[in-house]
Amino acid sequence: MGLTIVLLVAAAAVVFGLVTGVRIVPQAKVMVVERLGKFHHVASSGLNILIPFMDSPRAMEMRAGNRFTRNTLVDLREQVMGFETVQVITHDNVNMEVGSVIYYQIIDPSRALYQVENLALAIEQLTMTNLRNVMGGLTLDQTLTSRETVNSKLRNVLDEATEKWGVKVTRVELREIEPPQAIKSAMAKQMTAERERRAEVTKAEGDKAAAILQAEGEKISRILRAEAERDAEIARAEGHKRAVMLEAEGKAEATRLTFEAIHTGRATPEVLALRYLETLQELGKGDNKMFVPYEATAALGTIATLKEVFAKDDAPAAAPDAARARPPAPSAATLSAQALARNAAAGATLPATRRVQPPPSEE
Numbered sequence: 001m002g003l004t005i006v007l008l009v010a011a012a013a014v015v016f017g018l019v020t021g022v023r024i025v026p027q028a029k030v031m032v033v034e035r036l037g038k039f040h041h042v043a044s045s046g047l048n049i050l051i052p053f054m055d056s057p058r059a060m061e062m063r064a065g066n067r068f069t070r071n072t073l074v075d076l077r078e079q080v081m082g083f084e085t086v087q088v089i090t091h092d093n094v095n096m097e098v099g100s101v102i103y104y105q106i107i108d109p110s111r112a113l114y115q116v117e118n119l120a121l122a123i124e125q126l127t128m129t130n131l132r133n134v135m136g137g138l139t140l141d142q143t144l145t146s147r148e149t150v151n152s153k154l155r156n157v158l159d160e161a162t163e164k165w166g167v168k169v170t171r172v173e174l175r176e177i178e179p180p181q182a183i184k185s186a187m188a189k190q191m192t193a194e195r196e197r198r199a200e201v202t203k204a205e206g207d208k209a210a211a212i213l214q215a216e217g218e219k220i221s222r223i224l225r226a227e228a229e230r231d232a233e234i235a236r237a238e239g240h241k242r243a244v245m246l247e248a249e250g251k252a253e254a255t256r257l258t259f260e261a262i263h264t265g266r267a268t269p270e271v272l273a274l275r276y277l278e279t280l281q282e283l284g285k286g287d288n289k290m291f292v293p294y295e296a297t298a299a300l301g302t303i304a305t306l307k308e309v310f311a312k313d314d315a316p317a318a319a320p321d322a323a324r325a326r327p328p329a330p331s332a333a334t335l336s337a338q339a340l341a342r343n344a345a346a347g348a349t350l351p352a353t354r355r356v357q358p359p360p361s362e363e
Helices: 002-021 109-114 119-136 140-145 147-165 181-265 269-283 295-314 320-325 332-343
Strands: 022-025 029-035 038-043 046-049 055-057 060-064 067-071 073-075 079-082 086-089 095-106 167-178 289-291 349-351
Touching: 002 022, 022 029, 029 109, 038 109, 060 109, 060 119, 073 109, 079 119, 086 119, 095 119, 095 147, 109 147, 119 147, 119 167, 140 147, 147 167
Parallel strands: none
Antiparallel strands: 022 046, 029 038, 029 055, 029 073, 060 067, 079 095, 086 095, 095 167, 289 349
16 A cells, blocks of 8 residues: 555656656747756757756746736747837927837847846837937937938947847837927928928929920021011012013013114115104103203204314314215204204104204215
8 A cells, every 4th residue: 555655656756747847849939947046058949858846947027018928938039019109309309209119039048038137128118218319319300301310220229238138129110200289280381381382483483484485486486487588588589680681681682673673674764764753752751841942953963063073173183084084074054954854743842851862864
């Protein structure tokens, strides 16, 4: 009976030892094992055997949501810890509420357990403190427009501080930034004014571009009109030139034909006298006329004769043969008789601006 009890006690101890000594650690988690109260080793993932009453796992206090829990398994995966909004003061003395999120990973479980009392609380307080320091060195505009700079500075500070704890801070993000309501109203008014300014600038640039295009269009239009008028003037001048040339050629051809007809037909003095009378009639068909008496032609002939006589007297008498060869000049009586004979059959009216010369006498 006594032996049976001993065996039962031994069996119970073995079972208890097996139950307490055999530990299975999940993947991506480890267990910090102490032997007789002193750090012994870190149990990795898989089956691990602990010596009963000598080896015991050390629990670590972690944060899950808004509460802290104790667990003997240490998670080696990247973890996220979010913080409530905290009051910060910027460099230009503006109070605002800032919320942040931190991502970290435990690299050395033994150091995370023995170098700091409460790892989760230490990370939380360190993040809030450094967040106030970083935000205090920036102005309001910088905090709103330079989130990446704030995240980088905060991550560097936290990573340096948590390195001795066996923790690696991988990322820090500002979740929200809430300025005071007065600042929000001022920012809204500033945004509205800025948008109105941009609208006015855009409208002014559009009006400027339209005015420039319109001026360029008018310039091109005037240039084209000037070129068209110039081409038209050139065309008209060339046409007028061509018409004058054709008219002159026609008159020249008519004169040539008339001259040839006269010389070919050998017109008599009577025919020439008749043409002379017809010409006088044509000259008399006008509004402005003056009347010249018949005797005026005789006087004109006398003057012409006297002029020729004086010219003969002034000339040297060295060429008698040439004087004899030249026909004698008509006398004044002869010219007067011929003029009276021709004017008797013609009209008496002559234009006021032309002088009528008698036809050349033929002797």
